[in-house]
Amino acid sequence: MNNKWALRTQLNEIGWLAVLFAVVGSTVALRYMTGLPGTQWWQYLYVFGAAAGVFFIGHFLLQLLLVLPLSRLSSCGGRGMAFGLTFILLVSLVTDTFVYQQYRFHINWAMVDLALVGGREVFSFSTGMMIKIAFLVVCLAFVSMLLVWASTKVTTKAVLPCVGILVGYLVVNAVSAYSVSQNVKSVTVLAERIPLYYPIRANTFLSKFGLVAAGEEKLSLSQKVGSFHYPLNELSLGKGTDLNVLILAIDSLRADVVDAKTMPNLTKLQNQALVFQEHYSAGNATRAGVFGLFYGLPPFYWQSALSTNVSSSMVTGFQKAGYEITAFATATLLRPEFYATVFSSVRPLRMGSDSGETVAERDLDSVDDFEKWLEQRDTNKKFMSFMFLDSVHSLDFPEDLDVPYDDYWLEVDRLKLSPDFDPREYFNRYKNAAYWQDVLIGRVLKILEKNDRLKDTIVIVTSDHGEEFNDSKLNYWGYNGNFSDAQIKIPLVISWPGMPAQQINHRTTAYDVGATLLKRVVAVQNPLEDFSVGKDLFDPKGREVFFVGSYNEDAIVAGDDVLLIKMSGALEGHSLKDWKEIDAAPLKKWVPAYLQMRGKYRQ
Template identity: 35%
Template structure:
């Protein structure tokens, strides 16, 4: 009997107990419909059948060894795969994250400090390993029976293709009954093709999404307790956010209008403020949810909006949402503004500066047409700074500036001055638009009853530390995560605040000082009110693919590969190990709002 044929049958047989074990992850998923259950079955057979097929190819090399040794290695490999799946299930049940190189690094480098198991868990693990070994010995025995394996592998391939295509369509059509399941499965990376499908007419480009009824029974447990919001006074709230605006570019030379406004009565400027991430997705998410950016996938999959926006809805606020860039990528229409309509976007306009100008005009029309007896929540997201764009005839240019952005020229020896001056010119332009919005509010007498929040999603780097970093999303230095924050709050004392604050603090501040929410902050937020000055040795910041703990003069960066680095503020490596207790606290927060 050919050894490779037997190996193929062994791994096919192994798919049965593996799929049965992985089905237990459904306990962490929302209640499934027949269709979502079918999708899960196709995924278990298709995706994990593909992974076992790769193991079959790898273990076929054992045919080069003596027959008994090769068979033993195949059985041991199968037992190890099954034991890893069981350990992943136990880890996920306790911490709500899957096994990764980072988890192994934490476990072995800081034993018992971050990830710990009781003696009973260890005993169960040993029993699981022995059980997997026993099962695999039996599977190897049954693989002696001669039957063709190609029909079964064909079925695996069909399940794989159908489940991946199903997920891609569900993602494009915002069908969270499917997408909400994916984060719960280990080693799973489903296919997405939203833009491709919309472009070819295979999915509809939704302008709005509605939260589905099963959210409250989903994998998320957010908030942890019922919340009741009753405003002390119905003040309007307006967010003016500038994409890619770093903290040190809020000054009279670059942003004269905002700098002047920051010194006006009832207005406070926060000098040491940090975004929740170095990217738009992470920054906006942290600002509205007051949760780590690692929750993005779960909230986007379930289309669950933040409690902050629920409070505005419950208290009959009118919404004026104006994004210069698309609000669909990142999917803020499924998260921050889920269930809110209409959402206005200028994404079809080529020039970013014109998008920003159009948004200001539309917001002015919103102020004219709204019911003055109804409070409003406004949101303007300016994109010109992110694109280093401004009108050709804009007079307040910062000289000398780069006439054309050419990223291929950027290197460690490049003089950033003309590049940064172009960026500063874009900031000046957006500052002029913010000035127009503030004048509109002043002319209508709205500054007396409107909370105005002026900030950014993240910063922008110009090789500040001479390590050839440009732009954002690449590290967690102050250049990329420290941002301006100016808040005008009628009736509150103005001035400047020097202690550290975070995007996580906006929701708690509005919860307590505007909506009079009495529930514990930790039931819905990682932050604290902006008025609370306290020791915050670490801030949790994130990106699209990793996260970091940012201290006053150092940071701990965790990578998807499992590597962790302890860096200084200028990104230089520091000796020593990452602080175990800080990492443990961060992991607790990153799993706190999962069931």
């Protein structure tokens, strides 16, 4: 009898804790609505009800699995486990709301893996921000203790509130199912904002009653089964040139910050070089941008390249031509896994900078290592080098640097970012970091000059993606959030020995860089489509559309418009300039080409 009573008491505590967590968690989840234009009160109610159901079910089941068995042995142990579970889930939820507000995706394994392996090279926090995070964590620990304590003090049965939450969840799902059948976007757009929420669909059932409107088109994005067939044919080389190649990429560098005040050395180089005014990355994140640059393929082929360890066409072509391939990256090549993809055929391989406490110091280490290598290398071999600097991405520069912008954010505190936040000082800090990168660009050029290599080295300065400072006024900050100009338009400056300075105004893409180098420098005889979706940089035609990607979405850029392709296969139209939503219908004519491209390099 006592055992039955104890079990009922424990289940009642579990039920009440799940209810309380659902209420608190759903209130926190209203933060996911930030940045959604034209929100109405009922949308907040929908999100609250959907989140409450998800959080209640998840928390209740986890307690049955983890807390109840321990509670049968020790009530203190069970409550300790309940606290730990509640605390971890609350911290994860609050963190996810911040991530979603700035990047429009939820925490996923790829992001966690990047943080665990990339560490300080990928994520950096100021002292002030760390203090705020610590304070927030303490507050969440207190809230978690309060919830556990409250669940033990409630004497009434938890059945009624539990049933109430579940009924509300069913109602929300019914509303969602009907809204999907009628293409009510003001409802369907909410589902992706709630983590782990997968509402039911009932189109088949509702169609029996004539309640299904003309369906919103969704794509089936299941990949074609088969191996990575890349290049389509083995690269064949003719007689190439004697030119070396140095690709100097600045992580997160926007196209519009290259000016005489912010980047004087690069501006000076522009006066003697080829400047591509309308250049675009292959994506809005590092993995996508670097992959497109070296492979000449859209980012949706990343997993195929990683699983097969097939090296990039650019590296393969230059190796076949007898070039020495080197990489001088500041951040580790372990994440993203460039060591196993882009440079999988290059060994030994410098894996990143390990000297320096700050990103600015580690960038300097990359340049120092390049200088040492250049002075000691076998001068009888041509080289193709990739230098990848990280200070702009980390908003870092030396404390004693005489920066061009005095009114800058002294400490980056991303917790302050919101739709109404004034980005001026934040952007000034970004530009000061770009100035530091420009100092290093100047030093690299002097190193080449000192070693008499400027005369026979193609120097390419570019980036992997841009960086947004709420340019769209839709609360997008950073990168990997959308495919607007702010996030995918990047600089491309090429100093090519023997070519006169020129401004090139037609659109070009990162895919074109490798295509041009392989054709013009090492004389690859294959047709371009064997190894790239790019064109010759100097060909003004053939880029009416191009494909871009991120860690979890693809898009088709067509003129000044973008067709966004979500993980679910849903399609949205947006403006390339400011990411305002537009009619997707005229852009759907490019979908067959996209689907064909997804299978072209798979057998």
